[in-house]
Amino acid sequence: MKFDIKEEDMIIKPYKQDGPIYIREQKGPFQQIRRYLGWFLMLVFITIPWIPYKGQQAVLLDVASQQFRIFGVTLLPHDFMILAWVFMAGAFGLFFVTNWLGRVWCGYTCPQTIWMLMFTWVEHRIEGTRNQRIKLDKSNWDGKKVSKKLAKHAVWLLISVFTATSFMAYFVPAKTLYTEMFTLQWSGLVSFWVFLFAFCTYGNAGFLREKMCNVACPYSRFQSVMFDKDTLVVSYDAARGENRGPRKRKADHKAMGLGDCVDCNLCVEVCPAGIDIRNGLQYECINCGLCIDACDETMNKFGYDTGLIKYTSENTLSGKKTNPFRLKLVGYAALFAVIVVTMVVWAMNRTPIEASVIRDRNALYRVNYEGLVENPYTLSIINKTQQTLHYRIGISGIEHASLSAPDSIKIEGGQMLLVPVTVTADGYDLSRTATPLNFVVTAEEDASITIEKESYFYKNR
Template identity: 75%
Template sequence: MKFDIKEEDMIIKPYKNEGPIYIREQKGFFQRIRRHLGWLLMLTFIAIPWIPYNGQQAVLFDVATQKFTIFGLTLLPQDFMILALLFMVAAFALFFVTNWLGRVWCGYTCPQTIWMLLFSWVEERIEGSRNQRIQLDKAPWGITKTRKKITKHSAWLVISVLTATSFMAYFIPAKTLYADMFFFEWSGITSFWVFLFAFCTYGNAGFLREKMCTVACPYSRFQSVMFDKDTLVVTYDNERGESRGPRKRKVDPKTVGLGDCVDCNLCVEVCPAGIDIRNGLQYECINCGLCIDACDDTMTKFGYQKGLIKYASEQQMAGKHTNPFRLKLIGYGALTALLTLAMVAWLAQRTPIEASVLRDRNALYRVNYEGLVENPYTLTIINKTQQPLHYIIDLKGFDIAKLQSPALILVEPGLLKRVPVTIIADGYDVDKKVTKLEFVITAKEDPSITITTPSLFYRN
């Protein structure tokens, strides 16, 4: 089949027109998924700092004391490995999903997209539909325009401040943060970060919007590296849709030499990035599916089959089957699974206590007034639990020696304590000049919390 295509129609237009993008609100299957998922993620984001656990905030990243608490699990700077593994798992999981379903992270779960569409939803409720907003911006300033603009930006600012305080509640106990806010007792550093995050939210979701996705975010630039011919992306069925053009609803498009695309332009008007998906896959596309919902509505009204715009792979559009067992997808999935297992294994072998021993560098040993050999040490004990614990120190592998140390050593939760101890032995009873030994540190409240730390004893 041949189409009579004019030369000017062969010129690919830029991804959006100059000026702001006025997003048309759209209802449909994919919009419901995104909206429900977006509300769920936002409410979860707000609620997590308020969840109590063992009398404390369940999730708290205390930067001042360098202590991260996650549902009873206390992570200290020494536990950096778990954070590294977590970031690697998240990265490869993102690669896996991208190779499988395209840029769905951006379209459905990215905070920038969720807040951008939330701001658009507020804008729609205050200023009206897409056409009404365009007319309002073109209209001269007056009482109505000023009132609507002030109301919209006030609502945006309230959302931005609430977002910023919710984010800061992950780093400052939520009850303390909001109590200090109510009594105007925020410190200078707290006020700075809250207003900085509020400003970023207000600017990103209210003004920059799609520019954050297309210009600032590096993901849009390197996503194509993870795509292949079997990746499911938002695709326009060019063969079925062309040649596009308007027509009456009851007219058979074949009789007038047209395809199924009625050129309503709704797919462009609902797109958060302002692109025309009919020009082919573009890096600005966030795979949100809004254009699919808009096109399906139009197809239903004209009595055509849905799916002119749909999630499909290059293989499917060529009439072939998508291969679910391709090497790249399996590789990303396997690496995600292996790193997840490594993280679980690390957590399983992790002990809620950490200790180290440091010898006195000024003297390997000393002889006291009784002629006995003394070796001084400094033990560092870190309590990784959320309860204060009393620790007992024992000596192992050196029975003829005597250990001088406090009977009980109290260490507060998430803190470390340095304890000076001394091992004393008669030099005539020690066969070797250097003897291996071990310090055994055990929690009195829970004997299962124990750790063994090796060291050496020197004599003259």
Template identity: 80%
Template sequence: MKFDIKEEDMIIKPYKSEGPIYIREQKGFFQKIRRYLSWLLMITFIAIPFIQYGGKQAVLLDVATQQFRVFGATFLPQDFMILAWIFMSGAFALFFVTNWLGRVWCGYICPQTVWMLLFTWVEHKTEGTRNQRIKLDKSPWSFDKVRKKTLKHAAWLLISVFTATSFMAYFIPAHTLYADMFLLEWSGLTSFWVFLFAFCTYGNAGFLREKMCTVACPYSRFQAVMFDKDTLVVTYDTARGENRGPRKRKEDPKKAGLGDCVDCNLCVDVCPAGIDIRNGMQYECINCGLCIDACNDTMSKFGYEKNLIRYESENQTNGKKTDPFRLKLLGYASLTALIIITMIVWAFNRTPIEASVIRDRNALYRMNYEGLVENPYTLSIINKTQQTMSYQISLDGLAGATLKVPTRIVIEAGEMDLVPVTVIADGYDLSKKATAITFTIDALEDSSITITKDSYFYKN
């Protein structure tokens, strides 16, 4: 008898959920770690805008005035180089962690995962266990179904609005934002952004869920570039687990020709991405460890050794040792440390004052009634501190010159002021038509705050 079997039918394809994924709630060691990290992340996210420093909100990204306050330091558009340092250090830190521990960022800290599992927890509390939720969705509409669905979506919307409001508190002073919310006095622009972010949170965490991780997020696509044979990933022990199959608890699996995997399918039921880790490593896997906790529970019930599914590198699976000092890992770590050190040095050397010299190119010089040469300038001074500061200006490089400038220049925190300055000198004392000069701007309250700006003095 001859069978017509196509080659593609012989390939074992990874598990894919055809419909919505009903995540089974799971307890265990890795779930506990993620839950603690999730609470820490959410509390930190909500609390930061309420932290006060120097009588002001410690972290405020004021887009309207283009001022970004971070614990006493004010960053202006001219300081946006620090964003490049932050993004670069974050990127290399992600590469380092990925090469070391796989996609643990996605499984434990990524906001998409944190809020998705939070929404799943709400779903579990309002609609019941995984099997109860499946049964509820398949059942016809009834008062009980409407009540549970309404309660769930109401909780989701409440969390979404609170999340969006917490996010907007980074851009609008928190006390103003929340006071206006309770008084129903939000502006149209504020309302638009809050409800836009709330809609995105509600849609992403409530409906898109794993699709954001498996389809939209580019990280899942290029993560394999950072993997090597020593990267720790969630791995199923095929040699120990196969042949898989159901059995009685007291039954000897070896006599039945079975491995340790009882084919309970719980590793699939708890997976946020809906994959079957027993089919091998898949790009959708977010290294969350939920399947490990589920499998360990089953192994305990049957009296088998735990960690049939575990974090393990390819080299460990093949009986080799993992090299913790491999070149790629050390390279990512070194680059991350180098960029962070560079960013810290740049921040410490950053002067909390910005200035520039503006010349009127149509009138480089003029003669006054005494026959002396006058050069007009305008100094643009920005106070990058969070306190009102007083400054004085001095001149170097032009002996015998007179500097006409206000004796005390007061500039509010984060403000810019244009200061007219006139330099007067006798043209006969100057051998060149253009003489290099230097303006020095000193803060009266803090002698360490000073800046110099070079220019030229012209004569006829």
């Protein structure tokens, strides 16, 4: 028997229609959580560079000077190991949350999602509801359409530039940045980065949207490694919902052989990724819960129980019990806790001063006119605080040795100073050619700010 199968019939249909996704605006508890959380995170993002601390910007990532100022802490290049710990803590924290609650990071706190839904909110206010936007895009270009499109893109561009400027305020002092912006005195470098970030924000949130999540972001690709049958994800209860189909509100759908799903398609229309959650778990799903709000609203209208679409696990849907203390989840939590504790211990043991001893290899020692041995050194002292401090230098390890050094050394916050010093001792009091010697540098304002560096005192044989 020969079957006449066309080539196009063998192609698997895409999970959604081609073309732009027109997101329907939806109200509900999960949308409310997301909106409040999004506004809070944006407010924090904008406000942080404006927080003062002891007369300075509290958070300033000064790349040009290779200094990260975070409130009273100044991180220098050799302190940047803490960034590795921060990234590791963030990674394991994300793994833990993903194994527990799926992609809630993507749905509620990811900047791409927050700005994408903000741009959609602007689009809804200017161009109208989902159906009105579809009709507008299909209509011919006239004055009304042009004016709406220009207004929308103008607002998008304003948001993008403001976002980029707020981001640059983390790297350039905020007051200087905005003063130079209003006086048109931005340098070429600052202008380049601001407009680059503005272009990226405008393109990602306005045009790429879900494509950034589905194509560019690697998280959607490897999330399945962290999922298991106990992970809470947005799921459709097919056993309860099928067979799906339209019906009247007061109709006995059980007698009609229908499930609770009325096939209103609202769960697809509100989805930022444009997927149909009823087709099962898909990597494009960002666990935002918008489809839950839409479905619950429909269930309430028909008088059905809510929760046809809900946060649940595969085991729960199959009638099994969800294990909240599974090995993978506990392991991620333990690794996250270990890294956080390590960071706290590092921060507690960190001294806000750094020093090193530099020797002149060509002249390890010299003998003065009194017959005493002199060793010249250069101390490199870094003030890792954000306040000007005065330091004094002392020595230990050699009895009857004297130190020639400034009585008080003034170093501004985040600055390094080279201090030449000389140690003098009687060679006859020393039994070794190279005798261990310790330099002790202490801040006069706070004796707890101190550091000790080891070196050697050399004499002739």
